[in-house]
Amino acid sequence: MTFEQLTILAILAATVAMFLWGRWRHDMVAMGALLACVLTGLVPLDAAFAGFGHPAVITVACVLILSHGLHDSGAVDALTRAVIPTRSGPTLTVAALTGLAALLSGFMNNVGALALLMPVAMQVASRQSLPPGKVLMPLAFGSILGGMTTLVGTPPNLIVSGFREQAGLSGFGMFDFTPVGLAVAAGGVAFVALIGWRFVPTRERAGVETFETAAYLTEARIPEDSKADGMTLLALELELEQAGAQIVGLVRNEVRVTAPSASRRVRAGDILVIEAEAEALAEALSGLGLKLEASKRPPSDGEEAGPADGKADAAEPDSRKGASAGKARNDLTASAAQATAGAHPEEPEDKKRDKGRTDEIALIELAVLPGAAITGRSASDIELRTRHGINLLALSRQGRRSTARLRTMPILAGDVLLMQGPPETLLQFASWAGCVPLAERALRIPSRRRAITASAIMALSIAVAAFGLLSAAVSFAAGVLASMVFRTVPPRQVYEAVDWTVIVLLAALIPVAGAMEATGAADLIARFLLDAVARGDPVIALVLVLVVTMTLSDLMNNAATAAVMCPIALGAAAQLGAHPDSFLMAVAIGASCSFLTPIGHQNNTLILGPGGFRFGDYWRLGLPLEILVVAISVPMLRLVWPF
Incomplete structure (x- = not known):
């Protein structure tokens, strides 16, 4: 193990400990981790604040603004009445929202799907007299689960397909992910909607809304x-x-x-x-x-x-x-x-x-x-x-x-x-x-005019990103500009709609995750677990690939996690004489299951402020959900993609 690897692992361990302690605000801890990486030379000076221009950060900020426009214009009222039964209880309402989020995420960017339904979730929480987080976390997790069902549902699926093509095989098709992904998503949504939402800690947002x-x-x-x-x-x-x-x-x-x-x-x-x-x-x-x-x-x-x-x-x-x-x-x-x-x-x-x-x-x-x-x-x-x-x-x-x-x-x-x-x-x-x-x-x-305009802007932004005409960041940024021009979000409220602590958190940790990948620390951890624990058993190796990918995805960007784990999965399959597809699919599932932290997936980050969550709140629902994902996906992987 090199000095750089020891250093980044120490910084990462201290950062996670500070997050879980909760003594300092999460954006302060993230900025401290970034500065520690810069001072130790793990992140170059000229790249220290590159995270603030990262597409993921821009996407999160723009989605928050567009969501604000949908909410204030009243555009979500009709959708709420259509989707949620008027006199339903909390279980049925959470089930309807979570299921809809999973369905939409299979065919559009899951960040966009969450943005579309977040205002609805806030209304439902108010109507059911529930803390917003009780609805927002199941909604976010449902949108993540739905993304693993198709090729275009989430970036890790595209990355896994690219690695399969580089290995001399053709890339995965649009619905090759569906058999395993749909089983996992259905089981996960059912668990979250029927039981899991009760595990979400009760948090209330501070502010004038409590007056x-x-x-x-x-x-x-x-x-x-x-x-x-x-x-x-x-x-x-x-x-x-x-x-x-x-x-x-x-x-x-x-x-x-x-x-x-x-x-x-x-x-x-x-x-x-x-x-x-x-x-x-x-x-x-x-x-x-x-x-x-x-x-x-x-x-x-x-x-x-x-x-x-x-x-x-x-x-x-x-x-x-x-x-x-x-x-x-x-x-x-x-x-x-x-x-x-x-x-x-x-x-x-x-x-x-x-x-x-x-x-x-x-x-x-x-x-x-x-x-x-x-x-x-x-x-x-x-x-x-x-x-x-x-x-x-x-x-x-x-x-x-x-x-x-x-x-x-x-x-x-x-x-x-x-x-x-x-x-x-x-x-x-x-x-x-x-x-x-x-x-x-x-x-x-x-306002019917503003509601129609806000809905059209959001739909167009999502469509442009979903069809690959523009990147998600550029598409949503154009949507924000259109919202300001047509005043679905008044210019004075644009910056008020952004939770800046979340933006700083994400922007500061992106270079830290990059340092973890660049130093080879992530690769070192994954290879050690495979060699020391699997010991030649392909089933154990498959479970390890899945679990290690899920663990890294909770700490790193899910696309980066998929890029790190795909070569390891292909190497493990070659050493064990197994077909690589089952291992690559395990990476795709694991990279999409970031349920333990707010930094593993953009959707988790999006609900951090509106839900009033702390860093350590996610594992209470996320841990049993990840255990369920492993229990469902391993048998399905062996059935659909045998060794």
Whole structure:
């Protein structure tokens, strides 16, 4: 054993120990390992930070951003309702998501499959009152399992096929991996869905999502093409009950009915007064195709008011006041961008508009302090929209319910207001009005236009990568750029959507894994185990190839693991006089089974932040799953690919 091999193994052992200890944040430990490799000469100075430009790192960052766009636009709502039974329990919902992830991963990049379903998993977790990780880890593992079923499902399969061709045999076909891979995937998905998800440790994400207020009272208009048009109030209440919302009033022709009959049919143009938690507003709106009444744009001279169906995308210049209704933006409030950034009510209109131009819109909760300037006044009295350029979307009043319209309801001390507008305008208004900002809400206001655009961008990005027209990193990066151009992800939120601790972790460990391969340490470990333990038995050698590949894949990039283990597998088959296919297939299965750490596979890394996981959380479900994989794959390998 050389000095370089001893050094990299010592650094790797210390890194894993620090990860498992959990005293330091995982990105700090990873950066420490990288610097140790640089200082000892194992990683060249000019390659120290090459990991930050690695395609895997770019892919992870871009997928996080695209997933954010799908989530916020409401694009996943329809998919959630189609895939997940409405009244199913946690076991059935986890089974449906995990199975769908495995199916998609067989024919598309498994990172893309996870990105498509991650927002759905977050919604399901919320609906089932489960920690996000209880759904995210089974979803990630299902997407990894599904990748081993076809040639294009995962990069290690392509690498194994290439080594078979270099050995003088033809490459594997598209479905040569299916018999063994499908058996392993089916067994793994069944275990994860029925039993394994309970092994996932309970973790909660810290942040503003944990802030709670009482239910909001808000108004939603029924548009012409709404599912609610023509339904009875009883039917509507049954639909809203699933989202944790209820109807407390009806407004028709500007007349409010406080206790409408359950048999009354609603029609387009009616306004429903809905009481719901902040997180339930999006589901209540999207499920029935409703529009927030506060988001309806006031008409300007020569222009009709247009309905809103999403967050405001950009400022609309005054010169466009004469545009037709068909060209009006479908924003929650385009007029918010024309108003003043916290202007005083007595300031002239033109001055306020010039000061307040912005194309960034935020949602924020404001608590009304005792003695606030707006106490006893309504949104109409304050002229929130025309003078301040902001909207009151909903109001939370604990223990009390008003019969007044939202825009005419007097604001009282202790109320919590859900406001929308330019961030600077909202903060300046809070200071002037005597309110305290509580939390910026990531509330999804459903928008059909944005949802369709976000879905099309994601689908196109996945298709381009799946068909090999562009690499995954380039394809997803182009998708991010398109998302910014079409504003499915506002530019201000692009960098907020990325979990940078995960990016640093992955980027720092890629050169470390490269040093392990370059020094021959990985090859040394694998050969030692084969020579010392197998002792000429082909079955034991096959099991060792599989287990060693799985172990290395938990610590290294799975493609690098396949590249290291394929020559060893071919050599072992030659020494034992066995056919190489069974050993190469063992490498393909093992390289795809990275379930013990968050760094073995990009999908494990993707769920690290959203699931609130620690480095040592993965083995609790991953270890029994890897044991099951060995138990299923070894007999199947001997049956389908005999020696």
